[in-house]
Amino acid sequence: MREIVIAGNWKMNTNPWEGAMLAREIAGLMTGGNGLSQVTVVVCPPATHLVMVVTTLSGSSVMVGAQNVHWDEKGAFTGEISADWVHFLGARWTIIGHSERRRWFGETDATVNGRLKRAIASGLRPIVCVGETLEEREAGKTFEVIERQIRVGLKEVALTGRGGIVIAYEPVWAIGTGRNATPAQAQEAHSFIRDLLGRLYHPDLAEATVIQYGGSVTAENAPALMPCPDVDGALVGGASLKLDQFMAIIHAAAAAKAAAR
DSSP states (O other): OOOEEEEEOOOOOOOOHHHHHHHHHHHHOOOSSSTTGGGGEEEOOOOOOOOOHHHHHHSSSOOEEEOOSSSSSSOOOOOOOOOHHHHHHEEEEEEEESSHHHSSSSHHHHHHHHHHHHHHHHHHHEEEOOOOHHHHHHHTHHHHHHHHHHHHHTTOOOOOOSSOEEEEEGGGGGGTTSSSHHHHHHHHHHHHHHHHHHTOOOOOOOHHHHEEEEEOTTTTTHHHHHSSSTOEEEEEEEGGGGGHHHHHHHHHHHHHHHOOO
């Protein structure tokens, strides 16, 4: 059975003290059974919070990730963050190619590929985001866009299956809008991604690869999304900043995994 990963993307929210407090509360609720140990939980605070959050979560089951890393080890890249530094600070995950990076900061499939390679070389586990805009979906280009993003974004990158690259399908039209893909829409896209990975690599590797859903995931819609056979958890935005919401999503993922056994 595939790993289930719930990752919280805090974006540009919380201050370091608020972030550390939220991390402590999440870690405290991850104990005590209820199948939660079957879910891999990651929080991705702003880069300025990494030291405090990593320190706060030391010894807990909750992992820490960055929201972005650069494709070079170091250099004249004002405002960027080195994957080596992220690893040095104790974080072991990173988000790459989030739609907000693509929309606002010029991220391309090619730069995603560079960041991905550097993240892997630095010992980080990447969550690679793909997904279409509303205009692309309405034009019937959803699969075309996803295939291009994966082919270019993962170019010359090995797929290792369990414990390796995570793909996050995040329909851009659902991010921060309060809209989310229906379970049928999410399953269709995830099934396409898994089939594509099988064709590009090997069906067994594709079957073992985690594919998360991201796009206005909430405590209300998670129970319907998490049981989809090709949905392996979620990349959570705003709801990850609300303790009760985030924990409800984790519980929904744990319940779906238990029911699938």
